[in-house]
Structure formats: C-alpha cells, structure tokens
Amino acid sequence: MKYLLGVDFGGSSSKATLLGEDGRVYATASHEYPTYYPHNGWAEQDPRDSYDALCKNVREILRVSHVAPQEIAALALDAATHTAVLLGADDQPVRRAIYWTDARAARQTQRLREEMGEEIIRECYNSVSSLWTLPQLIWLRENEPETLRRTRRLLAVKDYVRYRLTGDFVTDSIEAMGFLLLDARVNRWSERLCGLAGISTAVLPPIEDPMTLLSPLTGQACEDTGLAPSTAVIVGATDTAMEVYAAGAIRPGQATVKLATAGRICPITDHAVVDPRLVTYRHVVSGLWYPGTATKSCAASNRWYRDTFGGSFEEMSRAAAEVERGCEGLFFHPYLQGEITPYLDDKLRASFVGAAGFHTRAHFNRAVLEGVAYSMKDCFETLAELGIAPAEAIAIGGGAKNALWRQILADMLNIPLRVVENVDSSLGSAMLAGVATGVFSSHEDAVSRCVRTVEDTVPVPEGVAGYAEGFRVYQEIQRALAPIYHRL
Structure with a gap:
C-alpha cells in the first residue's frame, strides 16, 4: 500500500489527511494556531506557527496510523490565498503575515480602484479589494517602508512551509493569481504592479505547475516531521482549488x-x-x-x-x-x-x-x-x-x-x-500528490477512487x-x- 499526505493551512488551524492508494482516508490530524488582531480591522498570523503545526500533524498522523514513513509516497500542501510571507536575508519572517481578512488597506484599495481599476482587472482577471496582496503591500510601503527594504523573498504561506521542507523557492500558477501582481494573460509577474507595491519581481518566486515535483525533503525537515527522505514533494495549490478538486x-x-x-x-x-x-x-x-x-x-x-x-x-x-x-x-x-x-x-x-x-x-x-x-x-x-x-x-x-x-x-x-x-482541501492535496507521482493514473482515476456520494438534495x-x-x-x-x- 502506498500512502499520500495532504496538509491544509486554514484560518485557525492546519489539517492533515493520510490517503491510501485505494482511495480511503486512513488518518487525519489537526492543530490550531492563533490569529492576531493588534488593531481594529487588522488580522495577522505568524507563518512559523504554520510550520510547527505541520510538524505536529505529520507526527500525529504517523502515530495514529502506524504507517511507516517510507510508505508515504508523496506530500502536497495548500492554504488560503492572499496571505504573503515576507522573508529577510536570513530567511526569517521580517514581520507577521497580513492575513487575507485584514482590512487595513481600505484606503489604498479605493485609490487603486479609482486610478487603475479597469487596467488591473484586464491584466489580473480580478478586481481590487482589500483582501489582495497588492494593496496590502502598498500599505506597507506607505506605513512600514523598512519592512519592504528588508524583504528578500515574498511567498505564500504554503510556499513558505514547503520552502522550509525542501529549500525550493517556488509558487504555483493558481496561488500566483492571489497576489494581484500577476499578468494572468501571460502567467508572468507584472513589473508595473510590483513597482506600485514597492517591490522588485526578483523577490517573487518562479511559477510552476501545481503537480511539479520538487527537491527531496531536507535532513532537518525529516527530523522535524518524522517523514522519510523518499517522500516526494509537489508544488501544490490553493485551498479552494484543492477543495473543488476533492469534491x-x-x-x-x-x-x-x-x-x-x-x-x-x-x-x-x-x-x-x-x-x-x-x-x-x-x-x-x-x-x-x-x-x-x-x-x-x-x-x-x-x-x-x-x-x-x-x-x-x-x-x-x-x-x-x-x-x-x-x-x-x-x-x-x-x-x-x-x-x-x-x-x-x-x-x-x-x-x-x-x-x-x-x-x-x-x-x-x-x-x-x-x-x-x-x-x-x-x-x-x-x-x-x-x-x-x-x-x-x-x-x-x-x-x-x-x-x-x-x-x-x-x-x-x-x-x-x-x-x-x-471534501476537505487536505484530501484534495493528497489526491493531487497521487496523480503527480503516478499513484493515480489521472485526475479521473483519483476522483473515481476517492470521491463518494453520500446523498442528494x-x-x-x-x-x-x-x-x-x-x-x-x-x-x-x-x-x-x-x-x-x-x-x-
């Protein structure tokens, strides 16, 4: 039996799902972490809490399932979009991540709508609101310029956790749309939008397909999680994409x-x-x-x-x-x-x-x-x-x-x-990891094995x-x- 592991990072907790190649869920684990509200309308999370939650979830999965680490064929992560992690030269977060429900950038959002609203929707396929990363970065440029000066890498939450697991600085083509910094017409970072945000495209990760295989787990990652070096890691995607897939x-x-x-x-x-x-x-x-x-x-x-x-x-x-x-x-x-x-x-x-x-x-x-x-x-x-x-x-x-x-x-x-x-998004991530590594022969095969109708209304x-x-x-x-x- 080959097993697949999917891990989701939600608004208040991380959930892991262990999926067998037969399409059955063999174990789940969940670990909570805080969201901080330092001011009215603000919402922030510490990305290091997400990594710690992953490690605890994986160890709990291994404990309750009695599955050997070597039997876990592949791992994929997912998380909510619009939550950017800013890393300094030492690869440590320079501040807590602004969570997508944060509303501090209302003024910047309104200004963007008035000055560039139609241009942005043509380029990004989405309209401006305060939940997107672009207006949040403009807020940082105007209120915390030192934060952006110290930033050497900008990536999403799941990509930050995976970066700590494999050392790969990448994101996927779905997650990239959530920053409102992507020219969706050509699937490339927009120099102009990044300039508005006060960053260079050089701080953004290369964009890969969600099923791309990445580097092996590092020795530190294996020590932290209990996983074996043989467990493949794929790029993965966003929580909603994985939830839709799991359905x-x-x-x-x-x-x-x-x-x-x-x-x-x-x-x-x-x-x-x-x-x-x-x-x-x-x-x-x-x-x-x-x-x-x-x-x-x-x-x-x-x-x-x-x-x-x-x-x-x-x-x-x-x-x-x-x-x-x-x-x-x-x-x-x-x-x-x-x-x-x-x-x-x-x-x-x-x-x-x-x-x-x-x-x-x-x-x-x-x-x-x-x-x-x-x-x-x-x-x-x-x-x-x-x-x-x-x-x-x-x-x-x-x-x-x-x-x-x-x-x-x-x-x-x-x-x-x-x-x-x-239909948990962590299940969708496990399914996608199975397709990416050949455990499932296709998306249709993954759905036929893993998705079961309970009732109709x-x-x-x-x-x-x-x-x-x-x-x-x-x-x-x-x-x-x-x-x-x-x-x-």
Whole structure:
C-alpha cells in the first residue's frame, strides 16, 4: 500500500489527511494556531506557527496510523490565498503575515480602484479589494517602508512551509493569481504592479505547475516531521482549488456550492470569465478555470447569531424546521461585513426586516438560514447573467451538513445538490500528490477512487416557487436600505 499526505493551512488551524492508494482516508490530524488582531480591522498570523503545526500533524498522523514513513509516497500542501510571507536575508519572517481578512488597506484599495481599476482587472482577471496582496503591500510601503527594504523573498504561506521542507523557492500558477501582481494573460509577474507595491519581481518566486515535483525533503525537515527522505514533494495549490478538486469537480459544467465562513459558488469553465463581481482562478486541471461568486458572511452569520443570542446549532436548526417557509414575512440580510457578489459594497449592514409580534425565536433562526441562501441566490443570478450558472452542484463546507439549510438552498437555486463523503482541501492535496507521482493514473482515476456520494438534495416545486417570490422582496429591501446603510 502506498500512502499520500495532504496538509491544509486554514484560518485557525492546519489539517492533515493520510490517503491510501485505494482511495480511503486512513488518518487525519489537526492543530490550531492563533490569529492576531493588534488593531481594529487588522488580522495577522505568524507563518512559523504554520510550520510547527505541520510538524505536529505529520507526527500525529504517523502515530495514529502506524504507517511507516517510507510508505508515504508523496506530500502536497495548500492554504488560503492572499496571505504573503515576507522573508529577510536570513530567511526569517521580517514581520507577521497580513492575513487575507485584514482590512487595513481600505484606503489604498479605493485609490487603486479609482486610478487603475479597469487596467488591473484586464491584466489580473480580478478586481481590487482589500483582501489582495497588492494593496496590502502598498500599505506597507506607505506605513512600514523598512519592512519592504528588508524583504528578500515574498511567498505564500504554503510556499513558505514547503520552502522550509525542501529549500525550493517556488509558487504555483493558481496561488500566483492571489497576489494581484500577476499578468494572468501571460502567467508572468507584472513589473508595473510590483513597482506600485514597492517591490522588485526578483523577490517573487518562479511559477510552476501545481503537480511539479520538487527537491527531496531536507535532513532537518525529516527530523522535524518524522517523514522519510523518499517522500516526494509537489508544488501544490490553493485551498479552494484543492477543495473543488476533492469534491470531484474536474469537468466543465460541474460546480461546487460552499456553505462555510463565506459562501461561494464555483462553476468549472474551459475559459477565464473576467467580471468585477467574480473571483477567477485557474483550476488544477490544465485548461480549466473556476470563476467564483462569494457572499462574505455565510456560516459566519449563523455563528454570529448563535454567539449573540445563545443556543446550539442543533437546537436552532430543529426549531427552524418547525417554521413555515418564508418565516411569515421575516427577512434577514447577512451583510455583517459588507458584501461581495454582486454589490462589491463594504458599507452594507446586516438587518432583520418584517418582524411582528407573532414572530418567535424559531422564526429568526430560520430567517438567518434563508437570508444567507437569498444572498447565495444573488450570487447564482450573477452567474446566470454571465451564462455560466450550473444545472447542479456539489454542496461543500460545514453548513452543507445541515439538511434543512441544504434543502432551503436547493429550493432557492432550483438545482440538485450532491453531498460527498469528504471534501476537505487536505484530501484534495493528497489526491493531487497521487496523480503527480503516478499513484493515480489521472485526475479521473483519483476522483473515481476517492470521491463518494453520500446523498442528494433535490428542489421541491413549492419551495422553488415560494423562494422565487421571496427573492424579489429580498432584493427590494436591499435596494431600499442600501442608502441608509451608507449613512450609518
């Protein structure tokens, strides 16, 4: 038996998955690390915590699985995009990494939009927002110039961890798009955009295919992790790319619908779809893309509601299931942090509208679920307008485990939603490592062995009709309240 190891670095923890060549998951491990909030709107992480988490996860995997290090054929890493690690001449981080949720670069973002917005989207295939690395680097140039003067290498989190494992200073063609420093038309770093950021293209890593084999693990890496020098290491890709891959979405027309902290709909296309309302990335399958829409506060809305008003997710869902579809006129708009698709408006606010004396806590429980689904419907309508809305999708993310929420969303979008057994991005990384090293003969072989359907949720006609009318009201409320949100 050959085994494959995938390791993901998320917002609060790292997860590792040990996958067998038979397509079964044999062990998982997770280790948390902190996110620092030194000022209002700031979010930072120490990249050294990610390396430490990897080492602990790998050792835990080896301990619980009883798999010998020599049996692990290959390793791949993934992580969230837009989080740049800056290294000095000594290869040590010169500061904590600015995490992608950080909003300190709002002013720089606005200036970029006004001065170069159309040019950037033509070149980078994505519009400017504060989550991208380019405006963050401009903030550093204007507020911490010494930080950039000391920087000799700039790389993404997973690339930093892998650099410590193999000594290879590289990134992949998907991750590179997340910096907003790449001319996506030719897949090369843009001299002009790097100049705006106050850096040279020389500090950026060479760009490789995600399945490229790299150097062997160093002696120090083997000592730190317990892995054998024979374990191959590949370049890997981003967390969303690997999550889409783990779901089995590897052909045009397929799609994922994600109910996680943020909500996303990612159809698979055979061409880049460039629109300011989308976030567009290459797929790991050559020639494919996944242009995604996004709502900022998806499961985050549900968690905020629980934390603010008490109870558990299970209790909230059971009570919500007893309430009629439409919540008897109660609407929730989930703009806790503004909104992305289709409004691109950081000033929108969340609200409950239509509350009456007969509404109970259960009505509010369901209104939150429906409100997020309405926001996902806004995302879906954007895709429909662009001609790339999917006819069916794979439901992923923690929220997809909630049968009621899944049914609401299937009715809202009027498409079937399929649930598969495991869609963690660390599984996708392990699958990709298997294809890159020949353990799996192709992407199709990896998906056929590793992806298993658990159940399907199909739209109910009365639900489709009811939510179609509700969506019109939802949009009317949004249009009416947007000017008021802007004054708050």
